[in-house]
Amino acid sequence: MTTETVPFRLEDYRPPAFTIDRVHLDFALSPSATRVVATLSLRPNTEEAQNGTLELVGDEIVLKGLMLNGIPLDAGRYEALPASLVIRDVPLAPFTLTIETEIDPAANTKLMGLYRSGSAYCTQCEAEGFRRITYFLDRPDVLAVYTTRIEARRSEAPVLLANGNPVESGDVAGTDRHYAIWHDPFPKPSYLFALVAGDLGLVSDSFTTMSGRRVDLRIYCEHGKEGRCRYAMEALKRSMRWDETAFGREYDLDIFVIVAVSDFNMGAMENKGLNIFNDKYVLADPDTATDVDYANVEGVIAHEYFHNWTGNRITCRDWFQLCLKEGLTVFRDQEFSSDMRSRPVKRIADVRTLQARQFPEDGGPLAHPVRPEIYHEISNFYTPTVYEKGAEVVRMLETILGADDFRKGMDLYFERHDGEAATVEDFLACFADATGRDLSQFALWYAQAGTPQIVARGHYDGDAKTFSLTLAQSTPPTPGQPTKQPMHIPVRFGLIGPNGEDLAFSSVEGAAVEGDVIHLTETAETIVFRGVASRPIPSLLRNFSAPVRLAIDMSADDLLFQVRADADPFNRWQAAQTLAMRALIAGTADVLTGRPVAAQPTLATGLAEVLDNEELEPAFRAQVLQIPSEADVAREIGQNVDPDAIALSRRQLRLALARALGPSLMRRYQALGVKAAYSPDAADAGRRALRNALLDLLVATGEDEAIAATTRQFHDADNMTDRLAALASVSSAALPQRRELLDAFHERYRNDPLVLDKWLTLEATVPAAETLDRVKALLSQPGFAHSNPNRVRALVGGFSAANPTQFNRADGAGFDFLADFVLDLDRRNPQTAARLLVAFRSWRALEPGRRTRAEHALRRIAAAERLSSDTLDIVTRTLA
Template structure:
């Protein structure tokens, strides 16, 4: 439920859930799009639920609506027949059920929040998740009310030649006064949050897909005419995802048509509305000339994610918003599986884990921590978080690890079959996994449900002892978790994959009469011990291979132990993980010396990391360039901030640069050889091998900027002048700007002159400057906010400047005088007045404040108090209040 400015915030609790008193059997909508408004007529057929009391009220929800008429079973109702308070509309005369007819007027042009039905740049569009449909018409706007829909759209044919909604188009034709109509029918019951409507002047790319059962599905991607040549990759990605979902999960598409619409003014990345997905342009448009490798990967992943929602979210939806992880976490896991199979499985996994450890772990440890399935919320829009998505995906992955691929597939088959057409809860998902695999349902559900209910990141402490005389090793794992908000932690089921690395490589060991080079354990008690035999030499433990559980690990591994893992571990993920751990250890030690003014910080120091990489990296660059490029990308400041008790961005940045120079210096010859290959300057190919080669050269150029700045500047400028694709251009521009190389200013101006007509490329141009890791970047950001092409009404542009500065430029944002916080506060007030969802997400950057030094903490608290004294939306106020509460 939304709480408007000035009203007391209302907390919604999971324990208070009550099923709706009336089922909605069918929804018929008639939407007239007029020059200055829209009129929506809704005919809703209700039936009282068998469990509802006979005097139950029919409850609907509405916000920002002008109510023109209401009728029950064709009999007009007066204002005396219902009660309307806040967003809740109630009618006490519904009896056993009947038909409610309403007509409302709304104003899409004035809808700057981009929630409900809005119009931007002449295009009508909807965003109804989570609670936007109530801004279109009076409706039981909750996810457990499912209905079939029939939607008729009427609009001016000249300005809106394309009229789209969910399902299949069953009628279309001309209307009076140059208008026309289209009627869409969705035969699959769905909640209102999956409703979509798009109307405007759009071009379309058409293709088709033949399902496993032989049905022909029409595929359509709608964009602005100028962007039509950027849709081929999205179309191929969609077709690949449809085939993959059939093969991996047995999920076949169920309508005659599947549509994607790309819009520039959109708060989300994309939305899985049934049969009509609305996408942010950044997640669907891709062309080698304008899109980087990362952009191509993002399009492929997001297209797959939204398509996979057709079953994990649409056919089986969530009963209430507390169950949001049920559709999002499960679907993120599915799109991660898909992406891993399309490109490099190892790189996909380490990128997913790096993102989780950098951002979600910090969320778990900060004032915005919450359970994967929270027990309460004030504003549901604030719970579209990394904990819901990324940690939720890790829980699904742990179940996959524990049950095995075949066992997990049996469980998902049972889940989809049993709950098809229903609104489910987390317990339904877990019980399906147990039933399909012959496990004790109550025990399994109770145990795994703890992952969904307990906030925070578990810590696993590792102790081991090798006995030379008996060649045995005892391993003890102890788990613990900090209490949050009165939740007393219980032991979690934690899958542990591990191996043993000897002096020359992997060892084969025996556990419970099973000899193997890798073992899988399940830590399910507070403390457990395992005994391994035939351990021929003292090993280094390769723990939590492929990140088998989202935990923090405390293990007494020396620098030499970590170096051995980097050189010899057969598990590529753990080689990267050991690199990250050792790099973090050395950066933090050096940063602390800088903080204390220790003279040793100015003296040459040995680096175990530099030694380990010098010994193996040149060969790895040839055998696995994708992994090699990742090993040189040391932990960023966002990750490092989560590893310290007092966060000093300047000291950490200085220490990180010093270590990076130590690591790169012995590799200079190899790096120059890599750059001599010039893979970056060959025509664009989207493949794992080509992307790995480009990634390695981009890393090499960045390295050269530290070793030979003038040579790097010359090479970067050459890339910019002859680049055959945006991956080369963006890598060159970023190196010039972020490393402050000669010619950077001229490159910025030339890039703008070339690409000012391409909004998504211009977003990159803004973001590159806003994220430059220099104290002077705040002045740059202030100038960018005044730039003619900065449009505060476009979420992508706001994220490119304000979001990049606040979240990805800690050196500039955490200015000692608090000027970075002041800049963010000024922007939050402006943004919140028109787009509360966007403002609330940007406000999360202030959540780091408890880790800052006292002077910076005082600046943040002053900023928070000033903001909370302003008139704010419920979205932003809740976020700021939770952040501020960390001090109380």
């Protein structure tokens, strides 16, 4: 039978009847029979404890022993099941409970709790993995001080790591085993517990904090890959210094450890003092990592380190408050990366991600508020809404308050809630108290799902020298929320004059305007700007000041002027994207009706002028050249989507643009090819990004010169960025050289799993009818492992999430393939299986034939026996 799940509701939150102050863990590691002795110091916490019954949770736990205050408990006083431990007649004063359990790390394919990654032992406890180690009050609001003793065979695991500071180590007399004891003085919830043991390589360094303390820095990885950890170490030190400067946050332990493992459900985990990483976000060198990989390593290293304060020192009271640590920390890592690299380009990249991942979630059956009010399986709420939209909510707060007042609120938050499990209300109260601002309406951003839309209309009165701007907001219905209240939306703006500079105005009437920010708080408001010398072009939502959709009727000429002159880089890019999107939607309609696709001279002119503008940084120009993806177009069309028509429209537009830009593409490509030693810094990465964007457009022509240039770059490249870019261009264009180059790439990198992932994704995303059969064949090849989430995401996730025409095949074969794979994977790794199903999130937007076949595949999954709670939750909500 399918697992039955009970919903958890925010309104039902109650503090725990008992709490735990101290935890002593003793691990005797063995691959298939690890013994864990947990000694818990408990005390009553609420009146509910008066009934004398203690309930602890577990997951596939085997109980071996149980003592209360050092005395073995009679069997009649407790009931032990794999998922729970209920003890009756416990003391109503502080007491000690000792629990001995046995677990099988080698058999733990769920990769939650304690498991094996290669030959190493590893843990992942967020969100509810600790209950797979021992029976516990496994919830975020139970904070305890942990001491951990780890024992293992020295030959098997010479490295023994846990949270906190190392306090003791040595040999176990008379055996081939040794031990280490770690102590973490900072109270933390069980989801932040971590243990790693194995035979690992080490990269060491140190950092001196702003108060002069020396911190030992260590990165552990697979032997032989130490050289690929150097960039991660430098990124860590940059993160530590930046957090001191930007937020006044100093690191608090004597040691900070990162461990890179190859089997991991997530990207990384911020366990206190012992961060465990998917190795793809640690390992990097020029031959195996792209510029994007380097940026991701830097960003994820920073994200997990920043959690030390926003997540660890201050954690979330319950899982409904997940955005309080994740959205806030994403905002912090985005700011860090903006300071390390290009702020405008980083902003564009973040918005691209938001629009590609979170907007479809907000507009489909999986929509939920930034702070959900109900969940069945918390693992399914590690979503773009919690992370990326959560970060946008924090960014809006900074926009509304201003940088100085935002910093005051953050300082108060750290001071007031250090060592506590906090809520969204606690967070917002700090900003309200620090600034005197009423944030009650702003709080709706945490409570209401859906992407608001702003419809803007402007009118210029030349005689009165006034410009009237009407803004109307609405948020569409989402599951469980049919009606919405108006939000507090900060609209950053400028009024562009004929010379490209922002026009001044003498006064303003209507909505609250502070500096360059309009505070839209009503359903509709009209703002009148007086003393405007000439007709302006409104530049709204500068720097994407709110996660909303903007509808404004602007002519192609006005958009072209924005591309040329807008002082805001984001809106300059957005204007080009709008021109391209209009062309793609019109082209799709032309394809469906059999009309010839119209030329787009205005867009071509805008792109040419951006390319010619040497004052613009190369990375920005590369972003402008990247027209909206097929998924972007499908999202904008919104209903009766035909992926084949969209793909053809996009191919034709790229061909038209490449021809319109003409010989300048090749000249610029060649000029950017001056050889220099590889560096992943932002300037060099930007030049490569522009060069490869030019190459991609050149390949769209199919001309011999372009194909020869691409093949030459593939073979001659001295870095992965250029080699992979050439291969991706050939693969996506379905050129005859594709098979030869893909095979050559595989031959070169077949023994490097992380690079193999890149190859698997390229194979999975080829827009050709034979791709599905190729993906099925690769499932049984030596380089693929069903047990490794990275391999699964690269191949199956690449096909289902990044190959719109082939996953959404008209015959439904793509849907059936994913359904079969998910049902098989669900038995081993439910978390990864459930996340693959997100590819179906927009199935209702497809044209009727595809929609029917997608629904059939989903209902087949839903009807399966013994479906996990993770997968059942996603498929049920997707079908609702």
